[in-house]
Amino acid sequence: MQKPKIPHNEKDRLADLKRLQILDSEKEKDFDDLVDLASAICDVPISLITLIDENRQWFKAKKGLKVESTDRDISFCGHAINYDDIFIVENAVADKRFYDNPLVTDDPNIRFYAGMPIKSEKGFNLGTLCVIDSKPKKLNETQIAALKTLSTQATKLIELRDKKHELEKKNHDLENLNNLNNQITSIISHDIKGPISSLRSYMNSDYVNINDLNDLQELFPVVKENLNNLGVLVENLLEWSSNINDVHITSFNLFDLIIEISSLFESDMNQKNIKMEFDIDFDLIISGDASMIKFIMRNLINNAVKFTEDGTIRIEAQKTQEHRIEIKVKDTGVGMSPEIIERIFIKKKKVSTKGTRNERGTGLGLKLIREFLTIHNSELNIDSKENEGSIFSFTLPLSFEK
Numbered sequence: 001m002q003k004p005k006i007p008h009n010e011k012d013r014l015a016d017l018k019r020l021q022i023l024d025s026e027k028e029k030d031f032d033d034l035v036d037l038a039s040a041i042c043d044v045p046i047s048l049i050t051l052i053d054e055n056r057q058w059f060k061a062k063k064g065l066k067v068e069s070t071d072r073d074i075s076f077c078g079h080a081i082n083y084d085d086i087f088i089v090e091n092a093v094a095d096k097r098f099y100d101n102p103l104v105t106d107d108p109n110i111r112f113y114a115g116m117p118i119k120s121e122k123g124f125n126l127g128t129l130c131v132i133d134s135k136p137k138k139l140n141e142t143q144i145a146a147l148k149t150l151s152t153q154a155t156k157l158i159e160l161r162d163k164k165h166e167l168e169k170k171n172h173d174l175e176n177l178n179n180l181n182n183q184i185t186s187i188i189s190h191d192i193k194g195p196i197s198s199l200r201s202y203m204n205s206d207y208v209n210i211n212d213l214n215d216l217q218e219l220f221p222v223v224k225e226n227l228n229n230l231g232v233l234v235e236n237l238l239e240w241s242s243n244i245n246d247v248h249i250t251s252f253n254l255f256d257l258i259i260e261i262s263s264l265f266e267s268d269m270n271q272k273n274i275k276m277e278f279d280i281d282f283d284l285i286i287s288g289d290a291s292m293i294k295f296i297m298r299n300l301i302n303n304a305v306k307f308t309e310d311g312t313i314r315i316e317a318q319k320t321q322e323h324r325i326e327i328k329v330k331d332t333g334v335g336m337s338p339e340i341i342e343r344i345f346i347k348k349k350k351v352s353t354k355g356t357r358n359e360r361g362t363g364l365g366l367k368l369i370r371e372f373l374t375i376h377n378s379e380l381n382i383d384s385k386e387n388e389g390s391i392f393s394f395t396l397p398l399s400f401e402k
């Protein structure tokens with residue numbers, strides 16, 4: 001038996017096949033109609049639309065077979081994708097490439113095979129539209145021309161399917177973005193007005209004399225707190241607006257990123273007597289949008305510092321079996337009640353509580369964290385007990401780039 005040769009453009013071919021997200025998809029009538037028509041035109045019991053991945057030929061549509069796929073090494077279609085024209089075997093038992101092939105010596109007892117490559121929009125042979133019989137056979141010119149036409153139609157169906165899915169994804173993303181915009185607008189209208197109104201009321205109050213040093217000393221902490229809140233809110237909004245429509249997935253060193261972010265809180269941790277610990281491999285490479293992950297880590301560490309006094313913050317990263325990494329931010333702070341945790345997971349709710357030194361938050365950080373994690377096919381998990389501390393965790397895919 002002769003195994004199929006691997007196409008010279010195999011890496012790019014497989015990448016294009018995976019891009020189309022058609023492997024292992026559900027049955028679709030348009031594809032089923034093509035194999036029915038091919039079988040009728042060529043007067044054969046078996047007809048298939050096959051797609052060739054690394055180790056198998058998978059059947060997008062099939063007539064006359066019950067199996068979903070076969071090994072690539074014994075496939076006739078594995079040979080056919082190495083040609084740009086129709087590939088025909090009129091009598092497999094008389095062909096030295098196939099006479100001892102398991103598909104010839106056993107079920108479905110192939111004798112005749114004809115397969116026309118199905119090309120992607122980028123020109124790669126993804127698989128075939130093929131017809132099979134258990135007895136030797138020849139096709140006439142009309143049948144050959146029909147198979148070529150049906151193969152072209154299969155190509156167009158795959159292209160239309162891809163365009164349809166792209167459009168559905170864009171519509172879904174636009175809907176999500178619109179919903180998020182509405183939520184952010186609501187937060188802005190409330191949280192920006194709050195500090196500004198507070199400052200105005202103090203500045204315009206008859207109880208504050210700007211020429212009185214004692215009054216100014218009392219006013220200063222209020223002004224500082226409101227300005228800090230505004231600064232955090234604006235920073236989060238700028239981060240959101242610069243990232244939400246512009247996702248850049250790259251590979252980066254997780255340890256380096258977390259050390260960089262953690263250093264921003266060194267002064268605050270010293271003031272509150274907080275010890276920072278790490279359990280992360282130095283060479284752990286993660287795949288994701290680095291800017292979004294920085295935002296996530298900055299906000300989670302900031303929250304841990306905010307709610308911890310004279311304690312420990314520990315950041316861990318452990319590999320999982322699904323080729324992903326689980327990142328945890330643990331603290332020994334004040335923790336949260338079940339009611340607060342429940343509110344966090346209600347999308348329309350904004351949760352903001354005071355820290356150990358009455359630090360205020362905008363409530364926007366956690367909402368954006370969850371939105372950024374959704375973009376990474378992940379979610380935020382929270383495990384917290386009052387007076388014992390909290391654990392915030394999420395997963396990201398490992399990168400296999402060297």
